[in-house]
Amino acid sequence: MIPESFLQTPHRRWNALKREWVLVSPHRTQRPWQGQTEDTVKPAVLKYDPTCYLCPGNTRAGGHVTPKYPGTFVFENDFAALKDDVAPASFDDGAGLLRASTERGVCRVLCFDPRHDLTLATMSVPAIRNVVDMWTGQVQELGAREEIAYVEVFENRGAMMGASNPHPHGQIWATEHIPNEPALELASQKDYFAQHGSPLLIDYLAKELSEGERIIAENETWVALVPFWAVWPFETMLVPRAAVSGLPALTEAQRDGLAAILKTVTAGYNQVFDTPFPYSMGFHGAPTDGEDHPEWVMHAHFFPPLLRSATVRKFMVGFELLGSPQRDITPESAAETLRQAVKKAGV
Amino acid sequence: MIPESFLQTPHRRWNALKREWVLVSPHRTQRPWQGQTEDTVKPAVLKYDPTCYLCPGNTRAGGHVTPKYPGTFVFENDFAALKDDVAPASFDDGAGLLRASTERGVCRVLCFDPRHDLTLATMSVPAIRNVVDMWTGQVQELGAREEIAYVEVFENRGAMMGASNPHPHGQIWATEHIPNEPALELASQKDYFAQHGSPLLIDYLAKELSEGERIIAENETWVALVPFWAVWPFETMLVPRAAVSGLPALTEAQRDGLAAILKTVTAGYNQVFDTPFPYSMGFHGAPTDGEDHPEWVMHAHFFPPLLRSATVRKFMVGFELLGSPQRDITPESAAETLRQAVKKAGV
Ligand SMILES: O=P(O)(O)O[C@H]1O[C@H](CO)[C@@H](O)[C@H](O)[C@H]1O
Ligand SMILES: O=P(O)(O)O[C@H]1O[C@H](CO)[C@@H](O)[C@H](O)[C@H]1O
Secondary structure (H helix, E strand, O other), rough: OOHHHHOOOEEEEEEOOEEEEEEHHHHHHOOOOOOOOOOOOOOOOOOOOOOOOOOOOEEOOOOOEEEOOOOOOEEOOOOOOEEOOOOOEEEEEOOOOOOOEEEEEEEEEEEEOOOOOOOOEEEEEHHHHHHHHHHHHHHHHHHOOOOOOOEEEEEEEEEEHOOOOOOEEEEEEEEOOOOHHHHHHHHHHHHHHHHOOOOOHHHHHHHHHHHHHEEEEEEEEEEEEOOOOOOOOOOOOEEEEEOOHHHHHOOOHHHHHHHHHHHHHHHHHHHHHHOOOOOEEEEOHHHHHOOOOOOOOEEEEOOOOOEEEEEEEOOOOHHHHHHOOOEEEOHHHHHHHHHHHHHHHHO | OHHHHHHHHOOEEEEEOEEEEEEOOOOOOOOOEEEEEEEOOOOOOOOOOOOOOOOOOOEOOOOOEOOOOOEEEEOOOOOOOEEEOOOOEEOOOOOOOOOEEOOOEEEEEEOOOOOOOOOOOOOHHHHHHHHHHHHHHHHHHHHHOOOOOOEEEEEEEOOOOOOOOOOOOOEEEEOOOOOHHHHHHHHHHHHHHHHOOOHHHHHHHHHHHHHHOEEEEEEOOEEEEEEOOOOOOOOOEEEEEEOOOOOOOOOOOHHHHHHHHHHHHHHHHHHHHOOOOOOEEEEEOHHHHHHHOOOOOOOOEOOOEEEEEOOEEEOOOOHHHHHHEEOOOOHHHHHHHHHHHHHHHHO
């Protein structure tokens, strides 16, 4: 257990997965807020919205029609940030100061459900299980491509997180190179595995389970916790109990468990401020670079921006952009709030 | 010059200062925006606001009175994220998975001008020069303290960047350890200096000056440019022409030049969308850790969030948080826009 004294004292914590520091200022929560507040989030109410391009039967930008899909639906992003048909080229000034290279990739949009008014928090566990299967199929298919080294599955939820549409959906960006964040996690997990002979996240999870103070929910196959090094006020991580490298390697039971804990966490979030909780979430599975990854344990990150209420968010600005990330409430107190919220949601 | 083909093709660029990648998707700007828009920014109009705790003569939270200061004014942050009187302690689980240590430091608020309605963009160059001198004095004083390894001087401008008050002001967070961002820059600058015998940023600036396509303004002592590896749409960097390690090492002429280029850049920003441009800016000077830093060249970063208009910002969400930073417009096209804006501002 972290010593009591730390819970009232400015300190920094080590993020063992990214190998960087976060500054924690637990005494700072009394600060009055006079800054910008966000619009109250109104949940979608229409089951079918004729103006929504993700609702079955509607026309998207660019003239494509979204078919009348019964469950999940995947399509290539009409405004993809990445393309597959790029002629490889690179540019280097010789001193490593100006370096660029083309990047091939695929961007897809993944509809979770035909109903416009649902979210992971309000969908049934079997329906979420279908989403898990869709994600898995996508990682399998795209990860098998020779030119794809990483498949990033994610969801931007809520207007505050840049989502332009409340229809339940996520995205996949698959890239030729391993992006920065998984690259950091790859290096730390590799080093730890070489030194200890066991995966970093399995040893970390064992410690979290024995301490208990940052655990917010668990089932037979998965655990949800506020990481010791959380940056966002109510940041959480989903970690499987067993060492499994990615979505394609999950057993049936682990997929069921993942669907269940996704519902628990998202429904719990909605109780924290009694509002649809915005977040970005996504999976970090092992790279699909053709190598073995015994060091890698798949996991999901949730990064929600809200801090004090449905309308007051954490700003990652000045010191955070120029120095280090900083948080006010401790991960332990956030975990306590989330445990109560999960209990209240009762799923 | 970066080959023409890169200006239409998804590619990644190397940030030589942080040693990480940024994804550039130049073909993506046609994307329609249906997501969240921000409130229009209204400039402050009152020269003196009786409800502003930074205006001369008013009472702050906690009962302190802001004196009737004639120029600049510095005070300890009433809700400081860092404190100086912390008894050192640390916590380690033995495996490097749960590590924390207390962090000593100082947080101060710096008023730039008694007038509530001014900003760096609208203050006179001599008044900005006073601000430069205030910053310099602060870095000198705090950096001299034994327990302070880094002094971060920054400004959060605009409600969109978490600023709770339009009164022209910035902050200082001085810390016992070097924060993450300067630590990354320290490592890259040290390695480059060891390999080349010249400072990274001096060689980088020479390349930028010879290419010209990312330069937005220059005077005798300073250059403003959009870095080759810019992440934010209109991100810029101010770099001195000569190798100087930090604010305290600047000559009189370099201080004048800094004041002038700060006005040029901020006034230019306000022309881009004809709105007070929000941003976080700050200085990266050499650490005050008692060591010599021949590798370090001081510079300022501006991180402004706006992308398409006064009300549509770039969201650093899903892929950015879980993968790598991503941008749509190229640094070269942003630089072209900013050059025009600076010309229009005519300062
Ligand atoms: O200190 P302020 O202005 O109240 O707070 C602002 O700047 C700080 C330093 O960048 C951030 O940690 C806060 O999230 C932000 O709201
Ligand atoms: O692809 P969308 O939903 O239009 O765009 C959203 O998610 C992307 C991936 O995280 C971000 O790059 C964009 O800034 C954000 O607005």
